[in-house]
Amino acid sequence: MSENSQDDQQIEVxxxxxxxxTTAEPKPEAAADVPVRIRAKRQWVNLRGxxxxxxxxxxxxxxxxxxxxxxxxxxxxxxxxxxxxxxxDVVEAIRRDLSDVGFFxxxxxxxxxxxxSSIAALESVFxxxxxxxxxxxxxxxxxxxxxxxxxxxxxxxxxxGGLTLAQVPLDPATALLAGVTPLALDLPxxxxxxxxxxxxxxxxxxxLDVVDATRTDEAALLARALFAASAMADSDKTFxxxxxxxxxxxALDRAVICDQMVxxxxxxxxxxxxxxxxxxxxxxxxxxxxHALRPLVGEDVPSSTLLAEAMRFSARLSVAQGGLSIDxxxxxxxxxxxxxxxxxxCAVDPTRMAAALKAERFRRSNKFMLELPRALGRVRLAAVKxxxxxxxxxxxxxxx
Numbered sequence: 001m002s003e004n005s006q007d008d009q010q011i012e013v014x015x016x017x018x019x020x021x022t023t024a025e026p027k028p029e030a031a032a033d034v035p036v037r038i039r040a041k042r043q044w045v046n047l048r049g050x051x052x053x054x055x056x057x058x059x060x061x062x063x064x065x066x067x068x069x070x071x072x073x074x075x076x077x078x079x080x081x082x083x084x085x086x087x088x089d090v091v092e093a094i095r096r097d098l099s100d101v102g103f104f105x106x107x108x109x110x111x112x113x114x115x116x117s118s119i120a121a122l123e124s125v126f127x128x129x130x131x132x133x134x135x136x137x138x139x140x141x142x143x144x145x146x147x148x149x150x151x152x153x154x155x156x157x158x159x160x161g162g163l164t165l166a167q168v169p170l171d172p173a174t175a176l177l178a179g180v181t182p183l184a185l186d187l188p189x190x191x192x193x194x195x196x197x198x199x200x201x202x203x204x205x206x207x208l209d210v211v212d213a214t215r216t217d218e219a220a221l222l223a224r225a226l227f228a229a230s231a232m233a234d235s236d237k238t239f240x241x242x243x244x245x246x247x248x249x250x251a252l253d254r255a256v257i258c259d260q261m262v263x264x265x266x267x268x269x270x271x272x273x274x275x276x277x278x279x280x281x282x283x284x285x286x287x288x289x290x291h292a293l294r295p296l297v298g299e300d301v302p303s304s305t306l307l308a309e310a311m312r313f314s315a316r317l318s319v320a321q322g323g324l325s326i327d328x329x330x331x332x333x334x335x336x337x338x339x340x341x342x343x344x345x346c347a348v349d350p351t352r353m354a355a356a357l358k359a360e361r362f363r364r365s366n367k368f369m370l371e372l373p374r375a376l377g378r379v380r381l382a383a384v385k386x387x388x389x390x391x392x393x394x395x396x397x398x399x400x
Contacts, residue, residue: 038208038255043262045180045269047199052179052269056261060207062093064166065101067203068139071164076138078103079129081152083112083144086170090210091143094168098141106132116147117186119195125155129163136160142167146174150182150197157200166203171219172211175261176226179204180268181283193291194363199272206261214252221304224249224339225286227264229307232332233282234267236377243331246338282379285371286310292356296348308341309396311373317392318372321382328376347400350393357389 040057053067069075078098082091098105108128111121129140140163142152149167156163169175177183178201185195227249231239241263248256271283289310290303297306315332318324361368369381 036254038258041258041262043266045265046273047180047269048273049198050200050202052199052201052204052265054179054204054206054262054265056175056206056208056258056265058208060205061090061168061210062097064094064141064203064205065097065103068098068141068164068166069101069103071202072137072139075102076104077132077134078105078138079108079132079134079140080105081108081110081125081128081140081142081144081148083110083116083148083170085112086143087210090168094141094143103139108132110142110144110148110152112145112148114147114186116145116151117183117193119185119187121148121151122155122185125152126159129155129159134159134163136162139164139166141165143170144168144174145170146177146183149174149178149201151185153178153182153200154185154195154197157197162200165201166205167201168205168207169211172206172213172215172223172257172261173219173226175204175206175211176223176230176264176268180265181272199269204265208254208258213254213257216252218302218304221302221341222307223261225304225307225311225336225341227260228332228335228339228341229285229311230264230267230271230283232311232373232377233271233285233379234377236375238263238267239335239376243335243338246335250338250340278380281381282371285373285379286314288357288360288370289313292360293344293348293353296352296356297344297346301344301346302342305342305344308336309344311336313392313396314370314372316395317370317384317388318374318382320388320392321372321384323372323374323382325375328373331376332373345400348397350390350397353393353397354386354389357393 038057040055040060043054045052045054080095095105115121140156142149142165153165156165167179169178180199182197182199184193186192187194227242231242245256245260249260272280274280286307290306293306311332315324315329319326319329358368369383371379372382373379
């Protein structure tokens with residue numbers, strides 16, 4: 001065969017190979033948007049007179065039956081309480097799981113919204129577990145938001161000396177609050193948050209799919225604000241870890257968010273279980289400001305924004321008193337910005353703001369003191385003079 005013929009054949013082979021490569025279907029790429037599954041992290045959280053078994057991660061729903069059976073020994077009755085908006089598939093998976101390990105499951109309806117924190121809601125829960133015939137040897141599982149889970153916690157702690165409670169929160173803020181620092185109950189006549197309680201839940205199952213760890217709504221932003229407030233009240237090391245994670249949290253890194261939720265629950269438990277009253281009081285960092293300003297700014301301003309503003313306001317007041325350095329104040333500001341927590345933009349009258357802050361404190365104390373940061377990771381109640389309060393409320397309101 002001549003050299004020209006060989007060259008022509010080689011050219012034809014190369015053309016055929018090129019054509020085949022061009023017409024071949026592209027190989028499917030790995031789905032980049034599929035979230036990495038997070039193995040559950042388990043953390044024992046210290047409470048006053050109790051401890052909380054907190055679990056955060058993926059695939060937790062449908063796995064609690066064996067834990068609860070082992071805890072009570074011999075399974076009998078189980079109350080499964082849920083709010084109307086609880087996903088039906090989640091509630092059903094829990095019901096089947098409890099039934100499979102031997103519990104006879106009874107369903108209880110929990111209210112949602114502001115009425116879930118009322119004495120009437122608590123009485124309704126008592127009536128439900130009484131109708132079932134629950135004893136202190138039985139268990140309860142509650143699925144819902146922070147108000148419903150807090151009320152369920154109050155009922156279980158009081159029933160027969162203590163009814164074992166497992167909580168399944170529906171959003172990240174509820175996961176941080178309901179088990180460790182449940183909300184107080186409201187009394188009729190605008191006496192809100194007057195009947196307080198310590199955390200009493202035995203288990204918290206925070207499934208990242210159920211709470212939706214990558215959400216960006218108000219529940220997620222409130223969780224971020226709670227991250228910051230809790231770290232400021234715990235220690236400088238805790239604050240430093242959050243500061244380093246803040247950008248990843250804002251970028252919705254599920255693994256980092258999981259780690260921070262565990263860290264935050266541990267911090268809040270450490271604070272509320274402290275033998276020091278001054279340390280325990282620091283858990284309320286920012287809350288006086290939030291509750292005082294809520295009637296002044298209306299419901300359109302998110303609670304996450306109010307809590308972030310509370311921390312900014314408190315830090316500046318502490319700097320004026322000589323308790324916090326300017327560098328620490330600016331570091332807290334940067335953390336809040338990294339977490340993408342906003343600012344209050346509506347107009348507020350400084351005189352009304354000062355009066356509201358005083359009224360909120362005097363509802364529960366005979367002394368006017370605010371939770372002020374003294375360093376990164378250290379918050380204490382401090383007395384505030386009238387002229388100092390007026391100066392800072394005027395400055396804050398004029399900057400809106």
